[in-house]
Amino acid sequence: MKNENILELCLAPGLGGLEMFVASCYNNFSKQTSCKVVIAANSKLDSFLDISDKFYIKRSKFFPIFPALKLAKYIDQNEIDIIHFHWTKDIITAVLAKVLSKRKPKLVQSRHMGMTRFKDDFYHKWLYKNINMMHAVTNEVKGQLEKFIPEDVRPKLEMVYLGTEVKDIDQTIVEELRKKYNLTDQFVVGIVGRMQEEKGQHKVIEAVAKLKDLNIKAFIVGSAMYDEYLHKLEQMIKEFGLEDKVVLTGFTKQVNEYMQLFDVNVLATEHETFGLVVIEAMANKIPMIATAKGGPLEIIDDGKDGLLFDGTSDNLAQKIELLYNNKELVQTIAQAGYEKVMKKFNMSRQMKKLYEVLVQ
Template sequence: ESYDIIHGFSRTYFQDIYRIGGGCHAGYLRRTYAWAATPWGRAFTALNPRHRAIISLERKRFDRKNYKRLTAISELAKNEIVGEFDVPPEDITVIYNAVDADRFSPERLRPLRGKTRERLGLAREDIALLFVGTGWRRKGLRGLVDAVAALKNPKLKLVVVGGGDRSTIADASKVLESVIFAGYSAHVEEFYASADIFALPSLHDAFGTVALEAMASSLPVVCSRLAGASEIMTDGEDSLLVDDPRDVKALASKIGILLDESKRAEMGKRARKTAERYSYEKNYERTMDVYEQVLRMKGMTGNARR
């Protein structure tokens, strides 16, 4: 069967367009595991069959013979691929992720707040700091738990939605009574409704759509600059950004600013306005622009939007 365009989203060798949705494997290892950046760590990565196979597949995928155009979900992801595989920057178009602004509208979420907070055991005066994600080491949950401990505020409760390895935070027993593990949920909007602050302290994250969902929900966001989502944010306006999420003091300081209810409200309103700019319609239009570039490269005429 013949196709006008093949658009790859997973670990495939050949396609006309490949969407870079997660950076590169070597970058993930270096940022998530300190040992991976050491000489012996690089040697281990090169010799380990699994790591070697993944990196070899990436190298083949990003050979110019095997694609016509690339898209990336952030400048961070783009720059990582350019640096790791010598891909010409002009081959990559950045198209940020989109959000369903209606699903996460404050008006729609407001009726869910009281019931969800009651189910979580949150008191009326509690300040709920929300974390959503799996792969807790890469997402920086340990640093967030330590930041909550450093603030020593009994009203501050960390709500963790998603699954992960609890051994990464098992020795943080001093603060675990302030952590609520909510598990997996298909109705994440309920948790945005229940929250007062959202945090994405990732060590390596090509984007982090949960931060955009939180912003659409009018939540103030504390975000790591190592997450691509930070590129759509303005520090001190619609979010608070942390250069190094492993810096517990800096992370705690940013969260501490948002213990003030009026600051949360102001920043949350601005966050919502920012999120409204990242619609699925705009994402679609930018993707169709890339499709039309590829059609021209293949000598084909027609409108990709037909």
């Protein structure tokens, strides 16, 4: 198999599953071939990626030609063969850079979001005609791309699940966190991810309020995308009288250490395309409760290696209480979830599949 020079492109400002996947791609592909990364300066991904070989471009919504010209020059200078982009808003920058470059590299998008319609105009047809391949992160996403993108402009489609691995845990930090939050025998409910309405952190607060008489503590791990939503959560905590039961940690790089505090992790997004945090928790042997839509339906066998809920805080509270009252079920689900991840969502195996897809 020929080695190809790969460029990972992501100008997104935040740090969630999509951006973490960019970092994973770079870390894995750079062990096999030359891999460059192009990101936005001072973004959360910039802070997270602890490498010196980063190239910065500022996205322009109204004048994408300027960042595209800068990227095209970088592509030619570094003899890039494949542009691998992730954030849908980067599509115009990536396509223009490909067209403007001398090398005309293969353009591949990892599609982390579903598609509900296609803008059937010349501009969008031109964009998709210049994409060589789309990597769908679930079968549902692949089906949507087949349904909505017209066949005459549809790129080649491939489906490869995301993967994760068992991370090294700093037990010293875990013990420090236990002491910091005075954790003894509480049943700890966690939710990890960007703090925003669609992620459903408010549902966890509502569920904990319904279980207020139980020995439960909740950790909401992640930074707020918008101050308004953060203030809403803080107000809910105050109104429900949960100041001693709900912790808002803010941004942290110690996500895996925080997960070690959890008895259960929740994904409360209304419709999560994949749910990287689901398999990360399962790899940490933390039972998952996830919304019964989108990606979790392709990951979790309900009642066997995780629990699914209908998206309401009432049903979420019922699932939390079920685990609260059944330690044996907690252990069974945790072990089954771990075994599934090692078999079906193993990072090295999934990255090998994706690399083969990119360079084929």
